[in-house]
Amino acid sequence: MKTVTYPRLGETVVWHTLPNGLPVCVVRKSGFSRKYALFATRYGGMDLRFQLHGEWLDTPAGIAHYLEHKMFDTAEGNALQELAQNGAEPNAFTSNAMTAYYFDCTDHFSDNLKILLSFVSVPYFTDESVAKEQGIIGQEIGMIEDNPEWQVYKRLMQILYRTSPARISVAGSVESISHITAQTLYDCHKAFYTPANMCLVVVGDVEPEEVFRTAEEILPRESGPVIPRDYGAEEDLLPMEKETRCTMEVSMPTFLVGFKCPNAPEGEERLRNNTIGDLACDILMGDSSALFARLYADGLVNGSFGCSYDLLPGVAYVYAGGDSNEPQKVVDAILEEAQRMVREGIDEDYYQRVRKAVFGTTLKALNSFESIAVSAAEGCFNGFDAYRFPEVFDSITKQDLIDFIRDNIVAERAAISVITPREAQEA
Amino acid sequence: MNEHRREIMQNVFLTYLPAKKFKTSCLSAQLVTQLDAKTASYNALTPSVLHRGTVRCPDMEQLSAAMDRLYGAQVSPNCRKRGERQCIGFVGTVIDDCFAPCGERLLEPTAELMGELLLDPVTRGGRFLSEYVESEKSNLIDAIRSIRNDKRDWADRRLMQEMCAAEPYGVSRWGDEDTVKKINNQKLYQHYHALLSRSRVELFYCGSAEEERVTDAMLNALAALPRGVEAELLPMQKLAAPAEPRIITETMDVTQGKLAMGLRCGSDDVPAMILANLMFGGWSNSKLFLNVREKLSLCYYASSSYARSKGILTVSSGIESKDYDRAVEEILRQLNAVQRGDWEDWELEGAKSTMLSALNSLGDSQGALENYYLGQAATGQDESPEEMAALLRAVTPERIRAAAESVTLDTVYFLRGKEGEA
Known part of the structure; x- marks a missing residue:
């Protein structure tokens, strides 16, 4: 057991690895009524090809998300129901690289934790219940397909990458999920829902020892192996296509531009790389950049404009976008501003204030139990300590940002996805 | 206070x-x-x-x-x-x-x-x-x-x-x-x-x-804030539902149809109405969720919310266009179950503890506190989260039934997809 204090953040965190290999993290929050637990596996929408019992398996797109839906079924009924009856608010999400189950409660924390740990570690599927879920998930897929933000992102990933599973939607398609059976779900559970591939994070005014004891009592005594997975051949840094366009029922055009970046290593270097990428985005085109002010004043973007740097298994990219009547002009302006910054450098006063702002924003995120827990789990899966961000922050220089912008924000790396309104619109 | x-x-x-x-x-x-x-x-x-x-x-x-x-x-x-x-x-x-x-x-x-x-x-x-x-x-x-x-x-x-x-x-x-x-x-x-x-x-x-x-x-x-005669704020209107519900259907090119229903609550028993709404469609194990979504797979989401200052209950749901009639019928059937007092103890207990837990954890979020106190001040309510919790604890099943009885369907709005019309 290791207790770490982070004086610059005002947090104390207790880490402990159980004998079965599960890392457990407790972030103590005195004075709060809420208690939050997140049980996550390093398994997401991109983990489609992996080795089980020495053989490579190819699984249908959307299976991690499907599995997430079905995990709540238990031999006795439904864990959502059990948790909700205790006044807890349970939920789950599946991202590209992670599936997480969590609840939020004020009372009966220990009981709720037991329910969470047991339903996630004990699968219970029947062919009938698996078939029934196709209707519900089919509806969910239909709903996200109507969402322009999701469409514009999915289409960007499909032109940015050639083979990476980043091209594939986390929920899959109605067609792909029709191939899922109870057996494939059991296989995936066996492969990925094993203590050494998972992480438990608890946030709130709770006794760490009690959390460790409960987890030891409920979970399997031994972990399965951490299995090999395949994200496809490493891609070069040129997008597969430069542009994709489609029409939808939207009121004005919306777009996303992506810039392909090299993959980041594991460990603290990944946290550092992520911070550099985010800071570079903010410096170049964030809310307080000259570029954003100019684009906004010229009516080329509105408040929906945003930008970020994203790291997924095996791939990394910068993306920026929002609603705009002239997406190409915005992209040109970004590229031009990147060149200017590389040529002329970053103004010192501007640099210092953006650093201050980003520090404040990162600190603010620690008000949210969800973001505390998710960043701890991400750190755990990628070998870094998310709470060391002030130290990592200190190590970043202006030159790091200039290097990042010079290498990545260039026309060759860019691809753009645009959605325009359908011609005929009813009132 | x-x-x-x-x-x-x-x-x-x-x-x-x-x-x-x-x-x-x-x-x-x-x-x-x-x-x-x-x-x-x-x-x-x-x-x-x-x-x-x-x-x-x-x-x-x-x-x-x-x-x-x-x-x-x-x-x-x-x-x-x-x-x-x-x-x-x-x-x-x-x-x-x-x-x-x-x-x-x-x-x-x-x-x-x-x-x-x-x-x-x-x-x-x-x-x-x-x-x-x-x-x-x-x-x-x-x-x-x-x-x-x-x-x-x-x-x-x-x-x-x-x-x-x-x-x-x-x-x-x-x-x-x-x-x-x-x-x-x-x-x-x-x-x-x-x-x-x-x-x-x-x-x-x-x-x-x-x-x-x-x-x-x-x-x-705020030293420079001018202070003049206060503009009048009208009392909130509470209307009754029409004798026959209004039905409105519109079409858009969407994959999933959207069904929205509006109902009027005659009862002024706010704590009872809050619990009636939660059991009906307001919490994660509500009747709408468990029956319309889980049991019948009729929709991806179905939930209800209650605007107390207006006495309005709304239902929001995403369905296949072909399932429109069944979905409306089933949603009203679930409302009727609450009106008849047809629920298990765990449903009421769960709804109540979800609400109490939400009130109890309000103090854990500055944004939620700001929103709560602004809402209270704007609509002329003044009970604290603790006082509201006490009012909810005192609600009896009979009061919930009576409050739910006062709910009448006012308007149904359906946004139909162009494909797969029923």
Whole structure:
């Protein structure tokens, strides 16, 4: 057991690895009524090809998300129901690289934790219940397909990458999920829902020892192996296509531009790389950049404009976008501003204030139990300590940002996805 | 009784909540106005235009720079609808003074910036800058049009427009496109002046600073606030459902149909109605969720919400167009079950403990606290979360049944997909 204090953040965190290999993290929050637990596996929408019992398996797109839906079924009924009856608010999400189950409660924390740990570690599927879920998930897929933000992102990933599973939607398609059976779900559970591939994070005014004891009592005594997975051949840094366009029922055009970046290593270097990428985005085109002010004043973007740097298994990219009547002009302006910054450098006063702002924003995120827990789990899966961000922050220089912008924000790396309104619109 | 709220200037109230557990302090200044089709667009536009520049920081870049220097403080314009009130102003968050890396005081400069934004806009010849007004008009029009992009929001919005066509409640918090188009910088500036002097102001603070320091910072920030005769706020209207429900169907090219239903509650027993709504469609194991979604797989989502100040219950659901009749029937069947008192003990216990837990954890989020106390102040309610919890604990099954009995269907709105028509 290791207790770490982070004086610059005002947090104390207790880490402990159980004998079965599960890392457990407790972030103590005195004075709060809420208690939050997140049980996550390093398994997401991109983990489609992996080795089980020495053989490579190819699984249908959307299976991690499907599995997430079905995990709540238990031999006795439904864990959502059990948790909700205790006044807890349970939920789950599946991202590209992670599936997480969590609840939020004020009372009966220990009981709720037991329910969470047991339903996630004990699968219970029947062919009938698996078939029934196709209707519900089919509806969910239909709903996200109507969402322009999701469409514009999915289409960007499909032109940015050639083979990476980043091209594939986390929920899959109605067609792909029709191939899922109870057996494939059991296989995936066996492969990925094993203590050494998972992480438990608890946030709130709770006794760490009690959390460790409960987890030891409920979970399997031994972990399965951490299995090999395949994200496809490493891609070069040129997008597969430069542009994709489609029409939808939207009121004005919306777009996303992506810039392909090299993959980041594991460990603290990944946290550092992520911070550099985010800071570079903010410096170049964030809310307080000259570029954003100019684009906004010229009516080329509105408040929906945003930008970020994203790291997924095996791939990394910068993306920026929002609603705009002239997406190409915005992209040109970004590229031009990147060149200017590389040529002329970053103004010192501007640099210092953006650093201050980003520090404040990162600190603010620690008000949210969800973001505390998710960043701890991400750190755990990628070998870094998310709470060391002030130290990592200190190590970043202006030159790091200039290097990042010079290498990545260039026309060759860019691809753009645009959605325009359908011609005929009813009132 | 809200013992945290007191009047610090004429018709200016401060709700002060001390808390040391957050990384941030939260401040807010809101003007409480009557929701009205004629003024809604003017009100909605005002904070966005104010947020474009002050005399000291006349453009976005300088404003952002000022906020960056306060460690990324955010002072954001907002516009909310609470019952038949439209609340506009600014909400600010800044890292709490105890985390300022160099021990700076951040409360005072943040309050000051909020005061400047509200009272000291950049002007030319006694008007707002026309370029700011025009660009925020076009943003507001985009926002109004973009409700269409999220079909769930669109269906819920269309339901309210139709069902409450004759009430202020049918007005959107952003007003309407035609009114926005007619606004100019002169008219808006006049409107803003009247608004400032005639509106009640609700201030809010939650963070580690002492009350006296907060009061001083707020008084200082608002020293130039004009105070005139208060504009009248009309009592909230509560109407009955028509004898025959209105049915409205529209078509769009979407994959999934959206069903929105509006109902009127005759009962004034608010705590009982809150629990009736939770059991019906308001919590994660509600009748709508367990039956319409889980058991029958009729929809991806189905939930209900209750607007107490208006006595309106709404249901929102995403379905296949072909399932329309079955879905409406099944949703009403579930309502009927609550009206008959047909529920298991665990359903009531679960609904109650979800609500109690939500009230209990309100104090864990500054944003939720600000929103709660503003809603209370805007709609003239004054029970604290603790008092509401006690009222809920005292509700009997008979009262829930009686409250649910008073619910009548008013309007059904269905947004049908073009494909797969039934």
